[in-house]
Amino acid sequence: LEPKEEFSHKTLAMDVMRPRRGDPPLSVLTRDGMTVEDVEGLIADTTYSGFPVVVSHESQRLMGFVLRRDLIISIENARKRQDGVVSSSRIFFAEYTPPQPASSPAPLKLRGIMDLSPFTVTDHTAMDIVVDIFRKLGLRQCLVTHNGRLLGIITKKDILKHMAQIANRDPDSILFN
Ligand code: ADP
Secondary structure (H helix, E strand, O other): OHHHHHHHHHHHHHHHHHHOOOOOOOOOEEOOOEEHHHHHHHHHHHOOEEEEEEOOOOOOOOEEEEHHHHHHHHHHHHHHHHHOOOOOOOEEEEOOOOEEEEOOOEEEEEEHEEEEEEEEOOOHHHHHHHHHHHHHHHOOOEEEEEEEEEEEEEEHHHHHHHHHHHHHHOOOOOOOO
């Protein structure tokens, strides 16, 4: 069996993406359902470089992608400089921020730091195509969807690890050098 063939025809985005079966679910942000405290918790509990933003946990419809460092900087700045932004402030990635009841703390609008069109492939996309896209577009990560629902993420490192596994299986494989 040609290792090259195996990679081009058999390995799909779903085989490389995270989370794997048994892993905790993808860490996502929701469009308008989280508070500053919720997001700070997510940042503290994870080390991921970024988070997909979805419309809601139920829909898992992808809206964008936010880098961890931009999230940290924006929240820090807002806490320091933006009047009324506190732990219970709601974070909005939506274009439209509904009027807040007078009693609730100032909202924090973070649409500006969201990548509105993160690169996505479907779970059935062949990995040789994904690798090609990563190389040509210089991607760091790419999101995986199925029927419009967010399923997972593939980072450059995930691909490199996957390639290394394949190379170990067959040292003659030179496809990825
Ligand atoms: P890298 O792969 O360069 O270490 P990350 O730290 O972002 O980059 O990701 C570490 C691992 O976690 C990777 O296997 C990646 O697929 C996965 N991952 C990345 N972002 C998330 C996320 N928001 N939720 C769950 N898993 C993620």
